[in-house]
Amino acid sequence: MSIPKLEFPPFHLPAEAEALRGEVRAFLKETLPKIQSEDRFASWNTPSPEFSRALGAKGWLGITWPKQYGGAERSFLDRLVVTEELLGNSAPAGSHWVADRQSGPLLLKFGTEQQRQAILPRIVRGECYFSIGMSEPDSGSDLASVRTRAEPVPGGFRVNGTKVWTSGAHRNHYCITLVRTSGQHGDRHKGLSQLLVDLKTPGVTIRPIINLAGRHDWNEVTFSDAFIPEDCLIGNEGDGWLQVTSELAFERSGPERFMQNVYVLRELVRVLGRQPAKRASAILGRLIARLWTLRQMSTAVAGMMQGGKSPAIEASLVKDLGTIYQQDLPEIARTLAESDATTEDDLADFLDVAQYASMMAPSYTIQGGTTQVLRGIVARGLGLR
Amino acid sequence: MDRETRDMLLETATRFFAERAGKDVVNGVEKGVWPADLWREIEEMGLPLIAVPEEQDGVGGTLADLMAMLRVAGEHAVPVPVAETALANLLVAAAGGKPAGGPSTVALGELSLQGNRVSGKVARVPFAGVAERFVAIITAGGKSTLVVVPRDAVAIEDTPSHAGEPYGTVTFDGAMPEFSAASPVSAGRALELAALARAMQMAGAADKVLATATEYCKQRVQFGRPISTFQAIQHMLAELASCVAATIASAESASRDADEGGLEKGGSFSIAAAKTQCSDFAHRIAALSHQSMGAMGFTHEHILHHYTRRLWVWRRDFGSESFWGEKIGESFARAGKDELWPALSESRYAA
Numbered sequence: 001m002s003i004p005k006l007e008f009p010p011f012h013l014p015a016e017a018e019a020l021r022g023e024v025r026a027f028l029k030e031t032l033p034k035i036q037s038e039d040r041f042a043s044w045n046t047p048s049p050e051f052s053r054a055l056g057a058k059g060w061l062g063i064t065w066p067k068q069y070g071g072a073e074r075s076f077l078d079r080l081v082v083t084e085e086l087l088g089n090s091a092p093a094g095s096h097w098v099a100d101r102q103s104g105p106l107l108l109k110f111g112t113e114q115q116r117q118a119i120l121p122r123i124v125r126g127e128c129y130f131s132i133g134m135s136e137p138d139s140g141s142d143l144a145s146v147r148t149r150a151e152p153v154p155g156g157f158r159v160n161g162t163k164v165w166t167s168g169a170h171r172n173h174y175c176i177t178l179v180r181t182s183g184q185h186g187d188r189h190k191g192l193s194q195l196l197v198d199l200k201t202p203g204v205t206i207r208p209i210i211n212l213a214g215r216h217d218w219n220e221v222t223f224s225d226a227f228i229p230e231d232c233l234i235g236n237e238g239d240g241w242l243q244v245t246s247e248l249a250f251e252r253s254g255p256e257r258f259m260q261n262v263y264v265l266r267e268l269v270r271v272l273g274r275q276p277a278k279r280a281s282a283i284l285g286r287l288i289a290r291l292w293t294l295r296q297m298s299t300a301v302a303g304m305m306q307g308g309k310s311p312a313i314e315a316s317l318v319k320d321l322g323t324i325y326q327q328d329l330p331e332i333a334r335t336l337a338e339s340d341a342t343t344e345d346d347l348a349d350f351l352d353v354a355q356y357a358s359m360m361a362p363s364y365t366i367q368g369g370t371t372q373v374l375r376g377i378v379a380r381g382l383g384l385r
Numbered sequence: 386m387d388r389e390t391r392d393m394l395l396e397t398a399t400r401f402f403a404e405r406a407g408k409d410v411v412n413g414v415e416k417g418v419w420p421a422d423l424w425r426e427i428e429e430m431g432l433p434l435i436a437v438p439e440e441q442d443g444v445g446g447t448l449a450d451l452m453a454m455l456r457v458a459g460e461h462a463v464p465v466p467v468a469e470t471a472l473a474n475l476l477v478a479a480a481g482g483k484p485a486g487g488p489s490t491v492a493l494g495e496l497s498l499q500g501n502r503v504s505g506k507v508a509r510v511p512f513a514g515v516a517e518r519f520v521a522i523i524t525a526g527g528k529s530t531l532v533v534v535p536r537d538a539v540a541i542e543d544t545p546s547h548a549g550e551p552y553g554t555v556t557f558d559g560a561m562p563e564f565s566a567a568s569p570v571s572a573g574r575a576l577e578l579a580a581l582a583r584a585m586q587m588a589g590a591a592d593k594v595l596a597t598a599t600e601y602c603k604q605r606v607q608f609g610r611p612i613s614t615f616q617a618i619q620h621m622l623a624e625l626a627s628c629v630a631a632t633i634a635s636a637e638s639a640s641r642d643a644d645e646g647g648l649e650k651g652g653s654f655s656i657a658a659a660k661t662q663c664s665d666f667a668h669r670i671a672a673l674s675h676q677s678m679g680a681m682g683f684t685h686e687h688i689l690h691h692y693t694r695r696l697w698v699w700r701r702d703f704g705s706e707s708f709w710g711e712k713i714g715e716s717f718a719r720a721g722k723d724e725l726w727p728a729l730s731e732s733r734y735a736a
Contacts, residue, residue: 005592006592006595006626006629006630006633007633008630008633008634008637008638009637010634010637010638010640010641010642021730025727084730088726088729088730089726262725262726265725266722266723266725266726267722269717269718269721269722269725270721270722272718273718274718274719274721275715275718275719276714276715276718278711280714281710281711281712281713281714281715281718282706282707282708282710282711282714283710283714284710284713284714284717284718285657285661285709285710285711285712285713285714285715285717286661286665286706286710286714288658288713288714288717288725288729289635289657289658289659289661289662289665289706289709289710289713290631290662290665291729292635292655292658292662292729292732293631293634293635293638293658293659293662294631295729295730296634296635296638297630297631297634300634300638313626314630317626317627317630320623320624320627321627321628321630321631372620374623375619375620375623375624376616376619376620376623378623378626378627379619379620379622379623382599382622382623382626383599383603384599384602384603384613384614384618384619384622385613385614385619
């Protein structure tokens with residue numbers, strides 16, 4: 001007996017992708033200081049329509065999509081480089097993030113021609129934003145247990161139910177919503193479908209769910225006899241589960257799973273000064289080595305995907321390790337700064353940064369598949385279940 | 386080597402190590418039995434001469450080929466100085482010499498030259514107890530000199546490693562080298578290459594630990610079912626897999642970068658980061674694998690300790706996570722916060 005070998009073949013991003021990196025970096029250097037952001041340390045979920053439109057104007061949204069929908073038909077690796085630079089420079093990419101990462105690709109793969117033409121060019125311009133309508137009050141990790149029901153009626157569906165943790169629903173235009181269109185609650189994967197829901201639809205009510213840090217990112221989205229026209233069905237009726245799992249793959253393997261709070265590391269470098277004590281340098285170096293390793297792993301996964309493989313286990317491992325790294329980072333950095341920050345002012349400032357980062361940290365190992373769900377996937381890959 | 390040749394070599398090495406470097410041989414070395422036949426066959430296969438050019442009596446191939454072979458050696462806890470001898474040979478060849486036969490090792494530490502004679506002391510020299518010669522690189526006046534010192538010219542104090550391998554403290558007291566030449570490889574670079582070799586051996590050992598723990602948990606029955614069916618065990622092994630994956634990925638990336646950048650300077654940062662990473666995770670890999678195997682894995686009878694003890698020793702060899710981490714941290718602090726991402730994304734030191 002043997003277990004499948006874990007391989008992360010080192011992969012170089014191609015020269016044209018690296019050339020693009022230089023362009024993106026120069027653009028960010030010029031643009032970011034001009035962008036008003038509600039966060040001092042922005043990240044991929046900090047919204048800024050202004051920034052998204054500027055990025056769209058450069059042609060860097062929907063970069064892999066066909067030209068007929070406004071895309072640039074560039075490679076998936078070019079997209080990776082743009083993503084890395086947005087994260088590495090803490091750009092406020094929250095408005096377009098979901099649309100560019102998963103909603104657009106989902107519509108490209110399963111949507112109707114009419115849906116693609118109506119929506120994709122707007123995403124590309126940085127004008128059209130999406131939410132994810134998967135989780136419900138009684139349905140989190142066990143997504144197949146969703147209860148929101150879309151009852152077929154003449155010309156469309158009548159939708160009733162509640163979605164929760166719907167990030168950005170109060171500012172976004174659409175929500176791709178997983179609903180039951182046929183069968184019973186106990187039918188699990190069968191009878192689910194995805195609907196393209198305009199968030200302005202009558203009968204759709206959006207209420208804030210404030211998170212522990214006092215931020216309003218999440219919402220509860222309630223459907224009360226909301227009428228959704230039949231041309232808003234994405235793909236085939238009953239194929240929702242297949243589609244949603246393909247969408248989740250986009251969510252797992254990206255660098256946002258280990259670079260979300262890279263600002264903590266950058267600020268740590270600042271407060272430690274140019275010549276930290278040996279012990280402090282060593283701890284800083286270990287944090288940097290972990291981040292470097294995650295990047296090598298993520299690039300290797302991208303290389304495998306580019307080569308036509310689907311490294312699901314490897315992608316899950318990257319998210320598992322990456323999110324735990326993001327959780328460890330503020331804690332290690334905080335105690336290190338307490339002993340080694342160069343000035344009292346720097347320390348006080350940094351402790352605020354670290355405290356904020358610590359408050360956000362629990363979300364990393366929950367969103368996009370909890371650590372436990374991921375470990376279940378890995379365990380299956382190891383042949384344990 | 387082309388891809389096919391390398392794969393063939395690795396396959397052959399895997400089969401050979403599995404057959405000839407089994408449990409008894411590893412245990413034997415710990416008791417002081419030198420596996421002369423195993424070493425002879427390793428030499429006949431030319432393994433310690435990979436990456437040494439053919440015109441210098443080597444078998445050719447690249448640094449990456451050598452490192453790939455060392456990962457396989459790590460996966461089998463091969464208890465002879467194949468890494469150390471290969472490294473010594475590589476350094477000798479780079480300085481224009483021809484590698485000699487027999488086990489060799491590298492003595493990387495503070496040594497000085499008076500005229501042609503070598504003085505100083507290096508602790509924890511791997512396989513000092515069996516090496517026929519010691520290769521060192523000495524820095525003086527900005528120049529690097531490679532020296533090859535025969536065994537009978539030094540004093541050796543045995544300090545076996547915690548994995549039972551014959552490490553020792555080597556004292557050079559005006560020792561006369563059998564060969565010396567200007568070295569294009571600096572002392573610092575020799576340490577990087579040695580660290581890279583260990584990182585790759587750790588990748589191999591980590592892989593074996595995961596395979597061993599996984600197989601054990603599938604077979605071990607408690608409460609009427611294989612313990613691998615318990616979610617607690619599944620999650621522990623999944624976490625183990627993540628640590629093993631990081632070890633493999635970091636070592637392989639460093640090997641690629643070292644190879645592409647050339648023997649004298651390639652992949653400096655990547656090697657430092659990889660050795661930091663591999664050393665950092667050795668603890669979790671050992672802890673999780675032992676926990677999953679209970680008392681059985683803690684016995685001398687089982688092979689798990691051949692790997693976990695080596696991980697504990699190797700994480701310290703040629704620079705621990707503190708040593709390499711400090712180099713990385715110093716550089717990134719010196720460069721300041723705005724260089725963090727640019728340097729990291731290019732796998733280079735920030736300053």
